[in-house]
Amino acid sequence: MVDVLVIGGGNAALCAALMAREAGASVLLLESAPREWRGGNSQHTRNLRCMHDAPQDVLIDAYPEEEYWQDLLKVTGGITNERLARLVIRESSTCRPWMQKHGVRFQPPLSGALHVARTNAFFMGGGKALVNAYYRSAQSLGIQIRYDSPVDAIELEGDRFVAARTGSERFEARACVLAAGGFESNREWLRQAWGQNERGEWPADNFLIRGTRFNTGVLLKYMIDAGADAIGDPSQSHCVAIDARAPLYDGGICTRIDCVSLGVVLNRDAKRFYDEGEDFWPKRYAIWGRLVAQQPGQIGYSIIDAKAIGRFMPPVFPGVKADTLSELARKLELPESTFVQTITEYNAACRVGTFDHTALDDCHTEYLLPPKTHWARPIDTAPFYGYALKPGITFTYLGLKVNEKAQVHFGGKPSENLFVAGEMMAGNVLGKGYTAGVGMSIGTAFGRIAGAEAAKALSEQLGVHRAEA
Incomplete structure (x- = not known):
């Protein structure tokens, strides 16, 4: 039996494992992916939003x-727990x-992200480098790591963790951190979360998994079915x-x-x-997947002209290029x-x-619905470019309810x-929307x-045992 079992292999799981080990606990980390795909969504990240005075x-x-x-209040529309959000900040x-x-x-940020x-x-090196650094540190500290180990069941006694199961294998621990x-x-x-729309489509069938x-x-799902308190809308996501x-x-990015x-x-x-110039891109990029998901066929098309080239981070695939709008x-x-009519009316x-x-400028549209609030310039300079868009789901917001100690709740306790x-509780802070990092x-x-609270729970358990003895 180990002191702390960490289930998951991304940023949150690794942070928990490292903190618990630094506090003196023995730690086993179970990662569902094979070694070459370790790190979950964290391998696709590139930055961390930081408060600094x-x-x-x-x-x-x-x-x-x-x-x-x-900034967080604006993108979530107030669907957030202020106490927990400020703790994160x-x-x-x-x-x-x-x-x-x-x-x-x-x-320093690259030129496309100034x-x-x-x-x-x-x-430096993006999320993959971050994940690799944490795994190296974990191994050097003696944290046990098991790959290809998806957990499919948790044994509980009331609201207390007893063991986790991966198929026929069973892992006992004195405390556990869920970060899967x-x-x-x-x-x-x-x-199931998105359902069927009025056009008879199942939008989720056209989602790509970013x-x-x-x-x-x-x-x-196992934890929710076992009575853990859930929070968040299952249709909301990054x-x-x-x-x-x-x-x-x-x-990825x-x-x-x-x-x-x-x-x-x-x-x-x-x-x-929708208004393409509503706010700065880092505060609005994560609404566009949902917007496209609500359109017929769950597809959209981003249209620009030559004036836009060099002003954004180019994607991996080149856009469709043409000399005329037609x-x-x-x-x-x-x-x-x-x-042609839509572009002509927009240009006018x-x-x-x-x-x-880089600013909320005064370039806007008038007498046009929907408006474009900022960065509105005519699309009139050849060549013209188009990118077909689909919704790309990064992570979902339905999760488990927590407090400031990251404790899982059962019936409010x-x-x-x-x-x-991590993602298993992000819905406490992100009810909807997103802002970069x-x-x-x-x-x-x-x-x-x-990780720190799991290690602390061990010392409290030992204290109780000593008192009983």
Whole structure:
């Protein structure tokens, strides 16, 4: 029997394992993926949103707690637990030295991401390097690691953890941290969550899974069925508009289409359906997957012209290119006359002031529905480009309810030795929406808390045993 069992292999799980081991506990980590795919969705990340009151090594200016909170409040529409959200925010201001101690390195943001240089610290080598650094540190500290070990059942005595099972194998521990991700790779659960729309479509059938194929929600479902308190809307998720040519799983950051705010987005009827210039892209990119999911056929098309080239991080696949709008419509197989009319009406509505993609500028449309609030410039300079978009699910928001100690709750009562971190509890903070880097902030904060509290639970158990003796 080990002191602390950690179920999961991504950022939150690794943070929990490292913190518990640093506190003196023996630790076993069970990762469902094979070694080469270890790390869950964390391998696809690239930065951490950080509160800071003054410039730091790779962070400019200041990003105080209240601004961070207001940014989160805006994207979630108030569907968040302020107490837990502020806990994440404050933890984000102190975690980086600890991360660096475990081998994580940071770099200044790349040119395509300078607009988040104040708010986000970027990992040198991206999320894969972060995951590898944590695994190296875990091995050097004597943490046991088992790959290809998906947990399918938890043994409980009331609200106390007893053991976990992976098939016929059984793992006992004095405390446990659940950090096995959401259910984004479980197509049937996604279908159930999204249901059938008024057009008779099952939207989830057209979703691509931007993250890991190993997050099927088996453990999450088991815990909810076992009576753990759940939180969050199962249809809400980190859902990004990604290149429709992306692979079914593990497309990651390179499949994201980042030119949305520089042009217009059309549905398959060649009609606009939302304000492309509503706010800065890091605060709005994760709404576009859901918006596209609500369109016919769950597909959209990002349209730009030559003026946009060089102003956004290019995706892995080149856009469809044409010398005229009519030619582009034909290549994208969109209704040509409607396509040209939509762009022509948009161009006529543009009121171009001082274009500045790093600020909420005064380039906007007038007498157009939906409006474009910022960065509105006519699409009139050849060549023209189009990117077909599909919803890309990164992680789901349905999770287990927690408190400040990351304890799993049963009927409102916190368990003494069962904790949860990462995507399995992110819905406490993210009821809907997203802002860049906050997922890693949640995973790091609650992973560290869960690991420390699991180790603390051991010492409290020992104290009780000594008192009884």
